[in-house]
Amino acid sequence: MSAPPLTLADLNRMNRTGFATTLGFAFELSPWVVKRAYDAAPFDSVEALHAATMAVLDAAPEDERLALIRAHPELAGKAAIAKTLTAESNAEQASAGLDRLTPEEFERFHVLNAAYRQRFGFPFIIAVRLNDKTAILAAMQARLENDQAAEVAEAIRQIGLISKLRLQDAVTG
Known part of the structure; x- marks a missing residue:
């Protein structure tokens, strides 16, 4: 949280592992969400990035959604x-x-x-x-x-x- 903000360009240049490692914190102990959202890259806005992560959650099976909830x-x-x-x-x-x-x-x-x-x-x-x-x-x-x-x-x-x-x-x- 204290690292300098990343740019979308930085994120769009990352491979899947770097992307998931960098943004994994966004979903409590559940980097799988951003790892799957990587498929929607490149992102033209933070809103587009967030929408991609929410699409991953919408498509996730119930057991994965419950595991994410329980990780909090x-x-x-x-x-x-x-x-x-x-x-x-x-x-x-x-x-x-x-x-x-x-x-x-x-x-x-x-x-x-x-x-x-x-x-x-x-x-x-x-x-x-x-x-x-x-x-x-x-x-x-x-x-x-x-x-x-x-x-x-x-x-x-x-x-x-x-x-x-x-x-x-x-x-x-």
Whole structure:
């Protein structure tokens, strides 16, 4: 995240391995998404690059989509406490104040994370950079009412928002 931004020209000159290694961070511990999106190169904009990655997700089988969802950490969860989040997730959670929770807020996140994981079998995902902790808690509570298919779709939509922000940070047009 701290490396100087890449240009689209840089990315368009890379081979598949270099491309996937360089952009693999955009989809939490799942470089297969950008590796497959490489087939749509060359890209004329970050939006086109992101659209190619989302097309990969749309075409991916359900088990791969669920594996991507499950690769994400819980918000304010054990990985955050143990400081084992990816650099991107750590910065994103901090941007929403999730590294500065009161004991009551932390307990609320813990209870909702557990209920959500029990209901859906994967962690709650939201583009935290576009929300604050109050909005995140409200969304966690509200989304517990979704059915499995709706929540998988919403998790993928949120991953799309997260990855777009990450790509916009890393790549200049």
